[in-house]
Amino acid sequence: xxxxRVADTFKGAVSRVTIGATAEEGGTRTTTVTVGGASxxxxxxxxGKLGEKPVIxxxxxxxxxxxxxxxxxGQYKDVFDDPAAWAKKAADEYGADVICLKFxxxxxxxxxxxxxxxxxxTRDVLAAVGVPLILWGSGNDAKDNQVMPKVSEAAKGQNCxxxxxxxxxxxxxxxxxxxxxxxLITEAPLDINIGKQVNILVSDMGYPxxxxxxxxxxGALGYGIEYSYSIQERQRLATLGGDKMMxxxxxxxxGNEAWRTREAKSDAPDWGxxxxxxxxxxxxxxxxxxxxxxxxxxxxxPRAVATVKNFIKEMW
Amino acid sequence: MIAIGExxxxxxxxxxxxxxxxDKAVIQDLAKRQTECGASYLDVNVGTAxxxxxxxxAWLVETIQETCKTPLCLDSQKPNVIxxxxxxxxxxxxxxxxxxPLNKKNDAEVLDKFIEMAQSAGPEGKIxxxxxxxxxxxxxxxxxxxxxxxxVEKAMGAGFEMHRLFVDPIVLPVKVPDAQQQPTNIIAAIxxxxxxxxxxxxxxxxxxxxxxxxxxxSLINRTFLVMAASHGLDAAIVDVLDEQLVDAMxxxxxxxxxxxxxxxxxxxxxxx
Numbered sequence: 001x002x003x004x005r006v007a008d009t010f011k012g013a014v015s016r017v018t019i020g021a022t023a024e025e026g027g028t029r030t031t032t033v034t035v036g037g038a039s040x041x042x043x044x045x046x047x048g049k050l051g052e053k054p055v056i057x058x059x060x061x062x063x064x065x066x067x068x069x070x071x072x073x074g075q076y077k078d079v080f081d082d083p084a085a086w087a088k089k090a091a092d093e094y095g096a097d098v099i100c101l102k103f104x105x106x107x108x109x110x111x112x113x114x115x116x117x118x119x120x121x122t123r124d125v126l127a128a129v130g131v132p133l134i135l136w137g138s139g140n141d142a143k144d145n146q147v148m149p150k151v152s153e154a155a156k157g158q159n160c161x162x163x164x165x166x167x168x169x170x171x172x173x174x175x176x177x178x179x180x181x182x183x184l185i186t187e188a189p190l191d192i193n194i195g196k197q198v199n200i201l202v203s204d205m206g207y208p209x210x211x212x213x214x215x216x217x218x219g220a221l222g223y224g225i226e227y228s229y230s231i232q233e234r235q236r237l238a239t240l241g242g243d244k245m246m247x248x249x250x251x252x253x254x255g256n257e258a259w260r261t262r263e264a265k266s267d268a269p270d271w272g273x274x275x276x277x278x279x280x281x282x283x284x285x286x287x288x289x290x291x292x293x294x295x296x297x298x299x300x301x302p303r304a305v306a307t308v309k310n311f312i313k314e315m316w
Numbered sequence: 317m318i319a320i321g322e323x324x325x326x327x328x329x330x331x332x333x334x335x336x337x338x339d340k341a342v343i344q345d346l347a348k349r350q351t352e353c354g355a356s357y358l359d360v361n362v363g364t365a366x367x368x369x370x371x372x373x374a375w376l377v378e379t380i381q382e383t384c385k386t387p388l389c390l391d392s393q394k395p396n397v398i399x400x401x402x403x404x405x406x407x408x409x410x411x412x413x414x415x416x417p418l419n420k421k422n423d424a425e426v427l428d429k430f431i432e433m434a435q436s437a438g439p440e441g442k443i444x445x446x447x448x449x450x451x452x453x454x455x456x457x458x459x460x461x462x463x464x465x466x467x468v469e470k471a472m473g474a475g476f477e478m479h480r481l482f483v484d485p486i487v488l489p490v491k492v493p494d495a496q497q498q499p500t501n502i503i504a505a506i507x508x509x510x511x512x513x514x515x516x517x518x519x520x521x522x523x524x525x526x527x528x529x530x531x532x533x534s535l536i537n538r539t540f541l542v543m544a545a546s547h548g549l550d551a552a553i554v555d556v557l558d559e560q561l562v563d564a565m566x567x568x569x570x571x572x573x574x575x576x577x578x579x580x581x582x583x584x585x586x587x588x
Contacts (some may be wrong), residue, residue: 035547100428193576196581200584204583
């Protein structure tokens with residue numbers, strides 16, 4: 001009897017999401033990125049099923065950050081108060097595929113800046129760089145609901161990725177993303193069931209599943225990375241099993257989480273030079289999460305960006 | 317669970333009449349509604365009334381595919397009727413041929429013909445094979461499993477992958493004298509058939525047959541569906557318009573950890 005063919009097949013694939021719009025598409029971006037498309041587990045053996053290459057989004061704060069350690073802040077000294085110049089540096093010098101404009105400054109506890117400020121920063125950054133933008137709120141529901149719709153409107157036509165929406169706060173930002181034709185980030189607190197629920201809620205509002213990028217929350221190396229890893233992995237397996245409510249590309253916030261760790265920010269000489277430790281921690285976190293199956297990596301330090309870029313180039 | 321919508325069947329009066337009067341709207345509406353309710357395939361059975369069964373099958377297939385992209389499950393005991401449907405069908409979305417026994421007294425090669433037809437329909441051409449042979453429908457567990465083993469062996473020998481094979485252990489009406497042992501036998505058989513190969517073939521049942529003639533049809537159907545699913549049943553020809561049945565199916569899959577839980581899992585199940 002011949003050896004039987006026992007190949008099993010996966011039913012689903014990660015959807016492909018494009019961010020950015022060029023002049024022909026009604027925007028002013030000079031490049032766009034497309035992520036997703038994998039129809040296998042990471043390193044599943046079939047290069048044809050890998051999907052698109054993961055991309056790197058470099059964080060650009062909307063106002064000078066208060067709590068960045070010197071090893072990181074020093075890299076942006078010359079642009080610390082100027083988001084547009086910061087974005088330009090990240091794109092032109094450090095090779096960001098995408099700029100993640102992070103509106104921490106509008107948070108009531110971190111500056112409480114208003115919508116006019118946020119709109120101006122959005123316009124300035126759009127004018128300064130040609131790469132696509134991620135527009136990421138402060139995490140304060142009330143303030144985000146007040147400011148982010150105006151940010152969205154200011155970037156209308158640019159096909160940005162805007163977020164985040166959660167199970168408890170999704171209506172206004174989903175509606176505005178739909179109206180302004182932006183892609184949307186759905187967020188869950190390291191809970192795969194809530195991750196699925198928020199996608200269902202958003203799709204119930206008529207928002208297309210094919211335009212969603214998921215954010216399952218991120219833990220850094222040594223600080224819960226295994227939770228992030230296993231959730232990313234479960235998302236991919238659910239996708240491959242045909243669960244359309246989970247079949248989206250995902251984004252991870254490595255920069256913020258890695259630079260909160262003691263190992264990255266402590267001034268402890270016997271741990272080795274701080275300027276090497278931080279980027280190393282950041283890159284290691286990113287590379288581990290890439291193997292769990294994620295698509296967009298938010299990073300901060302240029303050396304971490306270079307290391308992770310090189311890893312992607314070698315492995316994909 | 318792979319749900320195969322059962323409603324486009326000439327045994328139902330509305331379908332029978334639609335076939336006789338060539339009334340496309342009735343058929344297309346059933347196709348649309350069953351798809352919306354989550355059918356992965358639409359069963360197409362011309363029933364017994366049509367004089368020209370091949371012609372009726374081709375007409376049904378063309379009528380459905382004019383407006384609906386859901387893959388079809390061509391249902392007939394006669395290979396020539398299946399062939400007529402296959403000829404008319406767009407098989408690019410996949411197709412399921414329903415069904416062949418292991419063999420027949422007058423046709424020892426019937427299963428080979430079905431496998432061949434499915435292979436000719438492209439990589440998503442699949443078949444349902446009944447645990448039934450020239451001696452008829454077995455009542456016990458062992459004969460069902462033995463026939464299933466021969467079916468699996470034949471498919472493997474023909475290079476036909478297991479994900480393209482659906483084994484049907486044949487559900488009989490429970491409301492028949494001395495038939496109450498059958499559901500237990502079928503569940504036991506399912507538990508053994510899934511061990512025949514790795515990956516195993518799909519296991520499918522024609523669920524509504526179970527409650528033929530009984531009261532509480534929907535309750536009987538959905539209770540058995542969940543019981544059988546927990547032993548390896550992963551496909552069923554069902555009334556997908558029966559909301560409670562689909563709810564039970566979704567809940568069963570969630571409890572068996574085949575679908576991720578979310579508060580709106582019932583809705584997610586239908587949208588998937």
